[in-house]
Amino acid sequence: MSMSSGSDLPLFPLSAVLYPAGRMQLRIFERRYLEMVRECTRSGSGFGVCQILQGSEVGATALPAAVGTLAQIVDFYTGEDGLLGLTIEGAMRFHVVRTRVRDDGLLRGDVAWLPPEPSHAVPVEFALLQTILERLIENLAPHWREVPRSSYDDAGWLGYRLAELLPLSADEHQRLLELDDPLERLHELQLILPRFQRP
Secondary structure (H helix, E strand, C coil): CCCEEEEEEEEEEECCCCCCCCEEEEEECCHHHHHHHHHHHHHCCCEEEEEEEECCCCCCCCEECCEEEEEEEEEEEECCCCCEEEEEEEEEEEEEEEEEECCCCCEEEEEEECCCCCCCECCHHHHHHHHHHHHHHHHHCHHHCCCCHHHHCEHHHHHHHHHHHCCCCHHHHHHHHHCCCHHHHHHHHHHHHHHHCCC
């Protein structure tokens, strides 16, 4: 796992994994995260999303996984409950080198950027995964319905979209994020799929 030079990032531990190019909605109400959003908006920067290994999203600072994804804010909205809502989109993956907690409880990390994955066409042996993703998108992710057909032929995009839409365990989600090879990710997903087939 090679890494490029690092950055200092605010970290947002979540009980979910954000994958590159994936989208997620967040509700923001804790003061530390409201301030984080203000800082990111002022600077045009993003923040790191890491899955929680220990602790919870609210209250005391949680222990984050070592590999996470840079989140860019793409939309703001006010929820029915009056809370600030964000739509975020995943960008580069990173490895957390060290963390520290600010006085307001916000977790920050020194991170090293993981290189972009190599581009691979989807081998014919994974064609079934393309069909399964089409069905999942039709039922669960209408925002992906208009993507060009060529996206389904990209091994990285196919693997990340399947990983975010399949009901996997927290450990499986994190493992699939940490893999550096998109073909290895597709192979692991193919091994997992029989679990969801009807007898």
